[in-house]
Amino acid sequence: xxxxxxxxxxxxxxxxxxxxxxxxxxxxxxxxxxxxxxxxxxxxxxxxxxxxxxxxxxxxxxxxxxxxxxxxxxxxxxxxxxxxxxxxxxxxxxxxxxxxxxxxxxxxxxxxxxxxxxxxxxxxxxxxxxxxxxxxxxxxxxxxxxxxxxxxxxxxxxxxxxxxxxxxxxxxxxxxxxxxxxxxxxxxxxxxxxx
Numbered sequence: 001x002x003x004x005x006x007x008x009x010x011x012x013x014x015x016x017x018x019x020x021x022x023x024x025x026x027x028x029x030x031x032x033x034x035x036x037x038x039x040x041x042x043x044x045x046x047x048x049x050x051x052x053x054x055x056x057x058x059x060x061x062x063x064x065x066x067x068x069x070x071x072x073x074x075x076x077x078x079x080x081x082x083x084x085x086x087x088x089x090x091x092x093x094x095x096x097x098x099x100x101x102x103x104x105x106x107x108x109x110x111x112x113x114x115x116x117x118x119x120x121x122x123x124x125x126x127x128x129x130x131x132x133x134x135x136x137x138x139x140x141x142x143x144x145x146x147x148x149x150x151x152x153x154x155x156x157x158x159x160x161x162x163x164x165x166x167x168x169x170x171x172x173x174x175x176x177x178x179x180x181x182x183x184x185x186x187x188x189x190x191x192x193x194x195x
Contacts, residue, residue, distance in 0.1 A: 006117065006185070007065075009109035014065040017077065021066055022050035024074050025097060061090060061122055067110045075101040078110040080118060080127075088125030090118055094138070102137070108145055116183045119173040126172050132157055133165040142169040146179035 007014045017025075026047045061083035069075040076096035083090040092114055096102045118124040129147060131138045143149070147169035155163035176183075 006121075007113060009113045009183075011069065011104070011109040012075070012106050012113070013068050014078065014110060014113055015068060017054040017064060017066045019051040019055050021054055021074055022047050025050055025054075025077075061085065061118070061124075065110075065114070067096070067106055069101060069104075069106055073101075074098075075106050076110070078107075078114050080114055083124075085122070085124075088123065089128065090124050090126075091128050091130070092118075093129065094141075107141055111141075111145060112180055112183045115171070115176050115180075116185065119176055120185050124173065126170055128168055128170045131167045131169060132159070133167060134159075139167060139169075145171070146175055147171045148175075 005013065062079075062081050064077050064079040066074055067076045067078055075098050076094065078095075079093045080090050081093060092111055094107045094111055096107050115127055118127055128150075129138075129142055130153075131142060133152075139149075148171065150168045150170050153166040153168060156166040157164045
């Protein structure tokens, strides 16, 4: 057996969120900015609700995974959602819930690991991300990964007392292969080109 980990990137590894993660996530999500950047500011979640959510099984290709950084530290989550195998389209979302761990490359690495899985294992053709106009960090992240901004959904999201535009970004499997050859499937690289 070749000892390769398909869920490991250059900086992080991904794993299922488990109920034991709830306490760490609960502490991290007290940072209201984390919520605001990912969606909106909800009522504070009870830790038991997080434990229950983290114990649920996956539904097809719709998953939320833990991002584990150096020293086995939970730094955030990445998700694939609204997956449509018929059209080969899925969406990706990311949250680095620990502010001290932002802008260290963990988010981009985690997204590339998920894209590698969706494109190379699940046969998806395109992955999209919706980014709020106020989230300059996420806009820069997706652009740096090679996602293409595909327009503007005007006044689509309500938060902090007003409506905001949502910026859709997309990447196809061909674009991913061209821009991220270093994220080839690890066992293909180890066993030969497979071509």
